[in-house]
Structure formats: C-alpha cells, structure tokens
Amino acid sequence: MVDARFRVRRADGAWRLMAVRAAPLVGADGRIRKWVGLNVEVDEGAPPDPA
Numbered sequence: 001m002v003d004a005r006f007r008v009r010r011a012d013g014a015w016r017l018m019a020v021r022a023a024p025l026v027g028a029d030g031r032i033r034k035w036v037g038l039n040v041e042v043d044e045g046a047p048p049d050p051a
Helices: none
Strands: 002-009 015-026 032-041
Touching: none
Parallel strands: none
Antiparallel strands: 002 015, 015 032
16 A cells, blocks of 8 residues: 655646555456555645654
8 A cells, every 4th residue: 555645736836735545456366457546635724644
C-alpha cells in the first residue's frame, strides 16, 4: 500500500496539498496486475494526522 502527501501546482499558480492512497491488485499467480488508488485534496482547515 502507498500512502503519501505531496503538493501540486494548479494552472493558476496556486499550490494545493494532496493525499494519495493506492494498493496493488494481485492476480492468482501473485503478480501485481494493476494499481488502484485515490487522490484527494487535503482541506487546509483539517487537523493534522496523528503521528
């Protein structure tokens, strides 16, 4: 599983904080077939994640 945060720059020049979570879909042979995930813009007013 991938769980990360990063900044992206919008077309208007503003920077936004994004959170991404992804997990592999594994086939019967144990090989990764594809990744599925979600990117979400983090609300600036949200409390920080607990450590």
